[in-house]
Amino acid sequence: MNQERLMKILLAPHISEKATNVAEKHKQFVFHVLPDATKPEIKQAVELMFDVKVDGVQIVNLKGKTKRFGATIGKRNNLKKAYVALKPGFDIDFMGAQ
Numbered sequence: 001m002n003q004e005r006l007m008k009i010l011l012a013p014h015i016s017e018k019a020t021n022v023a024e025k026h027k028q029f030v031f032h033v034l035p036d037a038t039k040p041e042i043k044q045a046v047e048l049m050f051d052v053k054v055d056g057v058q059i060v061n062l063k064g065k066t067k068r069f070g071a072t073i074g075k076r077n078n079l080k081k082a083y084v085a086l087k088p089g090f091d092i093d094f095m096g097a098q
Helices: 005-011 017-026 039-050
Strands: 012-013 028-033 054-062 068-070 072-075 080-086
Touching: 012 039, 017 028, 028 039, 039 054, 039 068, 039 080
Parallel strands: none
Antiparallel strands: 012 028, 028 080, 054 080, 068 072
């Protein structure tokens, strides 16, 4: 795969209470990814950027909610999340603490 494309696949880590629980219990980390990203691309991108070994990738497509803003109706953006499971012995530290 093109290394430039792999560097653009991961948009941001998803930090929430559920993501924290999944990380502690199952060594899975949650990322916002590009809408057209595939599982093999996500796996290679995580291995390239964080220098870890990936065990598996699960993907969730979330449809944007329709919301009212006064008299106007708006829509939130669609979102694609990837749950990345790491092999035993590997970990990702987002805080950068030594």
